[in-house]
Amino acid sequence: MMKRSKITLFLSYLCIICMGVFGSAHVLAQNSNRVYYQNVSKSDSKTPQIKTNIQPYRPLLGFIPYNNFLVSPAKATLSKSDKILTVIKVSPNPVDDQINITLKLEREALLSIKIMDLLGNEVITLANERFPAGESTKNYMIPNRLNSGIYFLRIVAGGETNVKRISVL
Numbered sequence: 001m002m003k004r005s006k007i008t009l010f011l012s013y014l015c016i017i018c019m020g021v022f023g024s025a026h027v028l029a030q031n032s033n034r035v036y037y038q039n040v041s042k043s044d045s046k047t048p049q050i051k052t053n054i055q056p057y058r059p060l061l062g063f064i065p066y067n068n069f070l071v072s073p074a075k076a077t078l079s080k081s082d083k084i085l086t087v088i089k090v091s092p093n094p095v096d097d098q099i100n101i102t103l104k105l106e107r108e109a110l111l112s113i114k115i116m117d118l119l120g121n122e123v124i125t126l127a128n129e130r131f132p133a134g135e136s137t138k139n140y141m142i143p144n145r146l147n148s149g150i151y152f153l154r155i156v157a158g159g160e161t162n163v164k165r166i167s168v169l
Helices: 002-023
Strands: 085-091 098-105 109-116 122-131 134-141 149-157 160-168
Touching: 085 149, 085 160, 098 109, 098 149, 122 134
Parallel strands: none
Antiparallel strands: 085 098, 098 134, 109 122, 109 149, 149 160
């Protein structure tokens, strides 16, 4: 019995010493998710500042067509003098059965004129031909199968695209 009481006494002292050593470190009998902070006076607290190096969004210069063809940065920075295609006038708008397109090409190029629906699907190809340089007016007939509504006239010359909105009666 004597031996048992000595072991118990030894374990009691050992527990007291361990509690003294580890108790100051807030380890025993504490929640693991509890966080202890040092007392900070209100004058020392500051609003945290977020420092980033994110550049603001700047869209490309030029038009990005809706047919999944992206404009390359070289084409996006074209100056006015490098421009091939200038669409001067699309008339009449709203269109009934005939459309007149006045355009100017700086040099001879392959010209493609298509009518697209609102989803970007090709409905009709009006022209797909080699076109001489200079200003000219072309007349195109609109087929009767075209339902009335809003469409886009997509004019492509040498990789340069111009889109105009038209209404069909």
